[in-house]
Amino acid sequence: MTLRPARSDIEVFEESRPALLGLAYRILGSRADAEDAVQDTFLKWEQARKDEEPIDTPASWLMTVCTRRCIDLLRSAHKARVDYLGTWLPEPIATKAESTSEDHVALASSLTTAFLLLLERLTPKERAAYLLHEIFDISYPEIAKTLNMQEAACRKLVSRARTTVDRPEVRHTVPRERQEQLLGAFEGAIVRGDTGALSALLADDIDLHADGGGKVPTILQVLRGKEAVLAFIIKVVRPAWISNRWVPVDINGARGVLLENEGKIVAAMSFSYDESGQLADIFVMRNPDKLSRLGAEAIE
Structure with a gap:
C-alpha cells in the first residue's frame, strides 16, 4: 500500500484560504483589511505549528482565529467610517461567474454592495455570527467557541441580525440577461446620450x-429619485465618462462595469435591483485606494 505524504502546514492553510478571505471580506467590507486578517491568521498558524500546538481540526481553528481578528479590525475601523468624507461604500471586488448553481448564486448574493451595506448596521459580533451561521453554515456550538460566548447568546445574535439583514429584496437576484440589458442601456446613455x-x-x-x-x-x-438620477447621469456623469473605456465585468456577485482611462481604472459601478427587476441602487466607486486592488484574485 502506498502512503500519501502528509500535507505541509502551508498546503493546509492554502486549502482554507479562499473561505477565510471570503469570510473576512464579508465581515470587513474591505479587500485590504480582509487580506491583512488572513495574513495575520497565517502568522498565528505558523507559530502554533512551530510550538507544536495540537490542532485536531485545522479548518475550524483557522476560521476561529480569522473571525476574531476580523472583529478586532472592524471595531477599530468603525470610527474611520463614521468620520468618512462623503458616502462610505464597501471596496469593490472581482467575483467568479462561471457557476450558475443555486449554491453559487446564493453565496454570490451575500457579496453584493447592498447586502454589505446592511451588514454595517450590525454590531461586530452580530455580523460575524450571522455570516458564520447563515452564509458559511457553521453550527451554533462552533460559533459559540469562536466568539467565546454561550450558545444561547449566539442564537440571539443571529436572530437580531436576521431582523435587519434578511430582506428578500437585498438577497434578490435577477437573471443575467436582465443585468446585461441594464449595462447596455447605461452604456447607451453615456455614449449616445440616449436615456430612454x-x-x-x-x-x-x-x-x-x-x-x-x-x-x-x-x-x-446619496442622490434619490429617478428624475434626479437621470439628470445627474446626463449632465455630470456623461461628460466626465464619455471618453473612457467601458469594461463589463463581474463585481460583488453580479454584472457591473469598470471605466478605464489610459489603462487606469477610474471608476467601478455595481447595482442592486428590486423584486420586480427594476434598478434600485447604483453604486459608483471613485476612491482610487479602493479601486487599486480590483485586479486581485476573485473572491468566492
Missing part, C-alpha cells in the same frame, strides 16, 4: 451612491 432604455429600467425611488473618499470629486450625499 435606461429610464425604463430605473425604479422611481432609485438611489445613486458615490464614494470618492475625499480624494476625487464626487457627490457627497
Whole structure:
C-alpha cells in the first residue's frame, strides 16, 4: 500500500484560504483589511505549528482565529467610517461567474454592495455570527467557541441580525440577461446620450451612491429619485465618462462595469435591483485606494 505524504502546514492553510478571505471580506467590507486578517491568521498558524500546538481540526481553528481578528479590525475601523468624507461604500471586488448553481448564486448574493451595506448596521459580533451561521453554515456550538460566548447568546445574535439583514429584496437576484440589458442601456446613455432604455429600467425611488473618499470629486450625499438620477447621469456623469473605456465585468456577485482611462481604472459601478427587476441602487466607486486592488484574485 502506498502512503500519501502528509500535507505541509502551508498546503493546509492554502486549502482554507479562499473561505477565510471570503469570510473576512464579508465581515470587513474591505479587500485590504480582509487580506491583512488572513495574513495575520497565517502568522498565528505558523507559530502554533512551530510550538507544536495540537490542532485536531485545522479548518475550524483557522476560521476561529480569522473571525476574531476580523472583529478586532472592524471595531477599530468603525470610527474611520463614521468620520468618512462623503458616502462610505464597501471596496469593490472581482467575483467568479462561471457557476450558475443555486449554491453559487446564493453565496454570490451575500457579496453584493447592498447586502454589505446592511451588514454595517450590525454590531461586530452580530455580523460575524450571522455570516458564520447563515452564509458559511457553521453550527451554533462552533460559533459559540469562536466568539467565546454561550450558545444561547449566539442564537440571539443571529436572530437580531436576521431582523435587519434578511430582506428578500437585498438577497434578490435577477437573471443575467436582465443585468446585461441594464449595462447596455447605461452604456447607451453615456455614449449616445440616449436615456430612454435606461429610464425604463430605473425604479422611481432609485438611489445613486458615490464614494470618492475625499480624494476625487464626487457627490457627497446619496442622490434619490429617478428624475434626479437621470439628470445627474446626463449632465455630470456623461461628460466626465464619455471618453473612457467601458469594461463589463463581474463585481460583488453580479454584472457591473469598470471605466478605464489610459489603462487606469477610474471608476467601478455595481447595482442592486428590486423584486420586480427594476434598478434600485447604483453604486459608483471613485476612491482610487479602493479601486487599486480590483485586479486581485476573485473572491468566492
